Amino acid sequence: MHTPVHEGLFTLDPPALLGALCGECGHHSFPRLAHCPYCGCENVDPVTLSDHGTLWGWTEVTTAPPGYEGVVPFGFGVVELPEGLRIVTRLTSPTATYEYGLAMRLQIVDLGDGVVTWEFTPETGRGV
């Protein structure tokens, strides 16, 4: 049994982030909200975001932060999707060999006790 860490953010099978596309200003956004975070209009359509992108920023969290009970270290960074949207995300650890522009793919990761969230990991055959 897998429980998403929060409802409405992603699907488990296939792994996908649930975003929105604004019918007024044309920006994609995540998470999905009632109003476009860029122009404030309500003309937003639900979309499933790309499950892959390129690495835009990465670091490693080495000490458990407040309110977090999962494993450390874990990767943390930003992946840029083909839509032009930059997603804040966990990354597969270790991140030592990561480089800017590395091809990344979305997957689901267990935080413990069956609670799951999303993370990005290098495409098969690359990195790590």
Add this chain to the structure above:
Amino acid sequence: MTGVEIAGVGLHPFGRFDGVSVTDMGVTAVKAALAEAAIPRGGFQAAFCGTAYAGVAAGHKVLGALALTGMPIVNVEAGCASGGAALQLAMGAIQAGQYESVLVFGMEKMPKGIIRSTFFEPWREQAGLAVTPAYFALRAQRLMRESGITKNQLADVVVKNRKHGVHNPDAMFRKEVTAQEVLDSRLVCDPLHLFMLCSPNEGAAAVVLRRAPADGTARVTLASAVLRSHLPGSVLGEATPLSGIDDSSIPPPTTLAANAAFEEAGVGPDDLDIVECQDTDAARELLAWEELGLCASGDQARVLADGDATFGGRRPVNVSGGLLSKGEPLGASALGQVVELVRQLRGEAGVRQVAGARVGLAHTVGRGANACVTIIKA
């Protein structure tokens, strides 16, 4: 426009003070500022208190302890810029003719370690997506990629500010460090090592503002105090969203605040003699330089190497030691910078006095996003 005089300043040192409450620290700073301004009981008509962690009616507790209540007391939360937000409200009220004299203060008693913020929903902490120093690290990495800054240069920022802090009796860390010691300190979130990050801590600061005398005898005046929030888009901005877009043409809140503050004060970056800016981490200071217009993007390495930002240089930055030496009590942070600038502009800064300082700028930016820029003139 009505001129606003800074009539008095007060500080409770920044550091760790077991057994001293946040209210006690506020009382210390407020008493000192009121004494300097020679304000009698009943001599100010409003008080604005900046704090993020001190809880409900924190300002009322401080003024209650001094039997100085009765006037409006407004508690203001704007993250790291809480004190700047309080200052902007007080300045505007005097300019509008609402009050003659206003007390502004801020204080904090932060828990040790990574700052925990109610800003983040619990699920985001649970998922590991609410780690403040990790955000700082990504911002540092981006600065290194886009401006050619090296890790050694991040260490040089720490060396500079810690060297300054040696001469500030109100700072938490008063020992110089070498670049090697910085690079040898524990790696918190690559590329940031422990010594490159400021310590959340405790402290208080207070400022008394009043309508400047018409005869121009005010010794130090508040030329502008501007608070701005963020525009949407920057994934690494202090608004800490879960996503963002290309932000190359989106001005950050610091730039929004700085542009407005320069315009209101009638000065530009080249007119500044001294700057106190947000150095929550070493990269944040370098980013602030370009966001404030102190140097062009990519020019930070040259400024560092030339010593322009070091005491004795063309325009020293964080002569107080910055947050890297003082630590960061959020609500007191921005007002602590103002206290430093006022002492500098009065020529009362002792061994760290910047000779002939006439115009100073203070900057903080943090959660919200909130950025404040204050310009002070002698």
